[in-house]
Amino acid sequence: MNRLVTVAEMTLRELLRRRGVLLLLLLMPLTFYLIRRDAYLGQSVRSLLLGVGWAVSTAALFATTAARELEPRLRLAGYRPHHLYLGRMLGLWTVGLVISVPFFLLPMIDGADLRYGGLAAALLCSVAVAAPFGMLIGALLPRELEGTLLLLTVVTVQMLIDPAGSGARLTPFWSSREIATWTVDNTDQGYLSRGLLHGIVVTALLALGVAAVASVRLRRRRHLRHLPVG
Template identity: 95%
Template sequence: MNRLVTVAEMTVRELLRRRGVLLLLLLMPLTFYLIRRDAYLGQSVRSLLLGVGWAVSTAALFATTAARELEPRLRLAGYRPHHLYLGRVLGLWTVGLIISVPFFLLPMIDGAELRYGGLAAALLCSVAVAAPFGMLIGTLLPREMEGTLLLLTVVTVQMLIDPAGSGAKLTPFWSTREIATWAVDHTDQGYLSRGVLHGLVVTALLVVGVAAVASIRLRRRRHLRHLPVG
């Protein structure tokens, strides 16, 4: 447990000390919200939630790629693969919650008539999904440019796809749109239940995916070199 906390603290400190990056992460959801503010309220809230998801996913992507050079040294120090990826996801969830606080208050200050319990649940789902999603992309794609383009593609599809269509459930942030519909339009409880269930399932699948890929990569021990015997 101590090693998980240590990796989580390292992740949080690495992200929080980059004030410019943190400012940009806060700017993303705010921009999404303000662009849609003059339109239907539900669109502005959904855009806000998607912006939070994109911001946390981007932070997770860069944190994962930045940690590649440090991981071999941590492995030599006795850290196991699960210490590294679970500790990092805990740290990213922490940063995501910090980022989410002002965006929970923003619609309230703006006078939006929402179910704020639903908004909190949607933000939690967005952060829960985004952290392992960005980590998985960062683990699979070693270069930040490719990972960023993939994230941009996913967010674009998420914004354009019909949430009522069957294919929409395959997108990672469908849960936040369902919960946002319950929070904004005051629909029946089914939207909340489906959204929360989808968020939990997707989060679990992504964490398992990160665990599988990271374990295989870290156990290759690329930091070890066998010297030829003279």
């Protein structure tokens, strides 16, 4: 447990020291919200949620890429793969929750009439999905540029795809969009339950994907035999 917490803490410390990144993390969802402000409120809130998701995914992608060279030596120092990826995920979720707070308050200050419980749930879903999503891309694509381009593609698809179509359910942030509809448009409970279920399933699948990639990359190699000190 101590190892897990230490990795989470160091991830948090690293991200908090990147002041420029933090500023951009806050700026991105804010821009998304403001750019749609004159239009329909639902669009504005959906854009905000997508911005939060994108910002946290990007932070996760960069944190994963930056840790690539450090992790093998941490493995030699006594960490097991799950300490490393779960610790990092915990740290990223914490950062995501922290940056979500002002975006929970923003529509409130803006005087938006919506279900704030739903907004909280949608933000939680965005952050929950975004951390393992960015980590998985970072684990699969070792270069930041490729990873960023893939993230950009996914978010663009998410933004442009018809949410009612069946293909939309395959996009990672569909959950927060569904919950946002319930939040803003006062639709039936089905939107909320579908969204929550989607969020939980996608988070679990992405976390499993991260676990699988990390376990392969940081596995104990078969050619190496460890004997106790004789």
